Amino acid sequence: MSASPVPLLTRLQTTFDGLVAALPNVMIALVVLLVFMLLSRLALNGVRSVAQRAGQTPGVALVFGRLASWLITTLGVLVALTIIFPTLTAASLFSALGVSGVAIGFAFKDIFQNLLAGLLILVTRPFRIGDQIVSGEHEGTVEDIQVRATLLRTYDNRRVVIPNGELYTNRVVVNTAFDRRRLAVQVGIGYGDDIDGARALILEALDANPEILADPAPTVLVRSLADFSVNLEVRFWIDPPIRREAVESEDRVLQALKETLVAAGVDLPLPTQQVLFHDQTEETDGDRRRQREGWPAGKGASPRPARLLKEQVAPEEGRGGPADGSAPERRDA
Known part of the structure; x- marks a missing residue:
């Protein structure tokens, strides 16, 4: 069919x-x-x-x-x-x-979120292309602001792609948002040095540096009384506020401060410690009820100093100890 x-x-x-x-x-x-x-x-x-x-x-x-x-x-x-x-x-x-x-x-929730965040960043402009920003663990120069992500170039020449949603919802530090930037370095002087004199020397060294702005003027503040030094914080302003200028300015300032203070006889102390043995303090050392934690007695106190003890070996059959094997006799030094 x-x-x-x-x-x-x-x-x-x-x-x-x-x-x-x-x-x-x-x-x-x-x-x-x-x-x-x-x-x-x-x-x-x-x-x-x-x-x-x-x-x-x-x-x-x-x-x-x-x-x-x-x-x-x-x-x-x-x-x-x-x-x-x-x-x-x-x-x-x-x-x-x-x-x-x-x-x-x-x-595509994340894609739309980044898209909207990118549009808001482009409109509000918290930072622009060419700004140097810090976002989380990443720091560098903004190369491009795309609709979905922002391209960041780190200082060691690597590219970081950061989603716009992360940039818009998290904290972002814009280092180049303004035309000037304040830097601060710390230097320690000895407790026996004159703070006002050291401050004058530091300001004089900063005035000789043409990279340091005169307005606002540099300042030197006492920040802490450390274990072995008096720490001074040196604050100064630079322009432009880019990363390379900041690092190079700190380098020149620290070098100038070291040379100036050393030439003027100001002490730049290193960490020091004082170790006191028990036989360098008082005869009560070793008695936990009367021990003064190893510190010397103050003025007016007259404890009898502890004496060094040394062993006296009886001369018998050369350099050996007592013939009966008893402990060697001790006497005061």
């Missing part, structure tokens, strides 16, 4: 008739899509122009222009689909987009 080709031909004829009937709708949809694409290009240029006149950077203006262009293009595609498929109404289309949008939102 041979198969009849009539059903297949009928189906092909029906499909062809549907395509011919849909051609006007397809042509209209293409025209509508072209119009929306033209509008998207106009919106791109218009939004960029408005954003630049509002004081935004070219990068921010370009991002907003692209967002406007994408929105108009997406709207044009939806309108074209409703023209080609008349049964596809706007209500059913948006309801389907709503359900799928919820699923996409859960699936």
Whole structure:
């Protein structure tokens, strides 16, 4: 029994008739899509122009222009689909987009969070390209602020990609936010040195350095009375406040302070400790009820000093001890 080709031909004829009937709708949809694409290009240029006149950077203006262009293009595609498929109404289309949008939102939550954070960073501008920032364990120069992440170049020439959501929600230190930066180094002098004299020498050494700003003026403060030194904190300002200038300025200041203070006879003490043995203090050492923790007696006290004891070996049969094996006799030194 041979198969009849009539059903297949009928189906092909029906499909062809549907395509011919849909051609006007397809042509209209293409025209509508072209119009929306033209509008998207106009919106791109218009939004960029408005954003630049509002004081935004070219990068921010370009991002907003692209967002406007994408929105108009997406709207044009939806309108074209409703023209080609008349049964596809706007209500059913948006309801389907709503359900799928919820699923996409859960699936790409982190991406959308970084996208929104990137837009907020571009708008609020807490830092800009070229700024030197510190974020968590990373420090370096901002190379680019993208929609999803920010590119950071560390001082040892490595690139760190930081998600914008992390930068926007966590603390960020911008070292180059202002045109000047205050640095501080510490130097220790001896307890027998004159603090005012050392302060004058330090300020004189800073005045001789052309990299140190005169306004605000440098200051020298006593920060602590340490175990072996009086610690002074030297504060000074530099411009520009970039990392390389800060490190080099600290290097020159510390070198100048060391040379100046040593030349003037100011002591730069090293850590020292004093160890006192029991036979260097009092005869009561060793008696925990009367011991003074190893410190010498003060003025007016006259305890009898403890004496060193040494063994006296009776000379018998050369260098041996007593013949009976008893303990050697002790006497006062």
